[in-house]
Structure formats: C-alpha cells, structure tokens
Amino acid sequence: MNKIIALAVVGMIAFFVLGKNPDMPRETLEVHNQDEFSSVSGNIGGRCGSKKCLTVYVAPWCPACKALKPTIISMKKEVEAEGVEVRIIVGQDSQKATEKYASSYPFPTLLDADGKFYKKADKKGVPFFLVSNSKGKVISDLTGGTTNVQAMRDKLDL
Numbered sequence: 001m002n003k004i005i006a007l008a009v010v011g012m013i014a015f016f017v018l019g020k021n022p023d024m025p026r027e028t029l030e031v032h033n034q035d036e037f038s039s040v041s042g043n044i045g046g047r048c049g050s051k052k053c054l055t056v057y058v059a060p061w062c063p064a065c066k067a068l069k070p071t072i073i074s075m076k077k078e079v080e081a082e083g084v085e086v087r088i089i090v091g092q093d094s095q096k097a098t099e100k101y102a103s104s105y106p107f108p109t110l111l112d113a114d115g116k117f118y119k120k121a122d123k124k125g126v127p128f129f130l131v132s133n134s135k136g137k138v139i140s141d142l143t144g145g146t147t148n149v150q151a152m153r154d155k156l157d158l
Contacts, residue, residue, distance in 0.1 A: 025120035032102035059092040060101035
C-alpha cells in the first residue's frame, strides 16, 4: 500500500513539475529599424504586456520562413488589432544576413544572429511560433506552419 501512495505522490510531483508550461526564454536582442519604430523593446520574455504575446522566430536561409513571410505579416496585423503583442525575431545567420532579411519586413524586428534566444527556446528548427500569456508562460507553440492565416491562428489558439 505504501508503494502505491509513494508512486502516486511521485506521479503528482512529476505532473506539476514537468506538466507546467515553460517560461518564455528571456533575452535582450538588438532591434532592427529602431529609429523608425521606437515602440519596440529589445527585451523579450518574461511578462507580456497583453493577455497573450506571439513570438515568431525566422532565419534568412530558411525556405519555409520565406514562404510563410506573407502569412506572418498578415497574422501580425490581425492579432495586434485584437490586442496581442507580436515580436518577430530574425536569427541563426550572420549579422549582415539577419539585418538584410529583417529589412524585408515592413515593421521592426529583433535580431538574434548569435542564436542566444534560439538556444534558450530549445527548439529544433525554424520557423517557430511561441504564444505566451501575461505571466510569461508559453501556452502554445508550433514549429513549421501553413500559409493559411486562420489555420495558423487555430493551431496557436490565437
């Protein structure tokens, strides 16, 4: 009987420790186009300024990232109009390549050329999408994606 109780306690501890939503990785990143758009902060992670925050990570060399760019731009416009804070991070390449690709977006982006945020996020590919709540807990995530904005929103619960 004691073994069953001990296993139940261990199971509950594992559920509460491993089943918790991970925290959004924290990092300070360089803001591209900061002079034109002063409202973007280079700090990412931690508490979110709205009920939900969407973080999108792309890389210049990634064909899927390039194919999803119009979807990302449309989704950003839609969810921001609904009060969701959105951050786009360009990384996993040289500083010059990340800046060049970041310039192709019609709004400010964050740069992660050295991959610090990517490593902390512990993802295995790009693009990836993280949705966090106001307390900075990741509540949904997706690697890859689709070119259909509504399908992406459904997968991310946005």
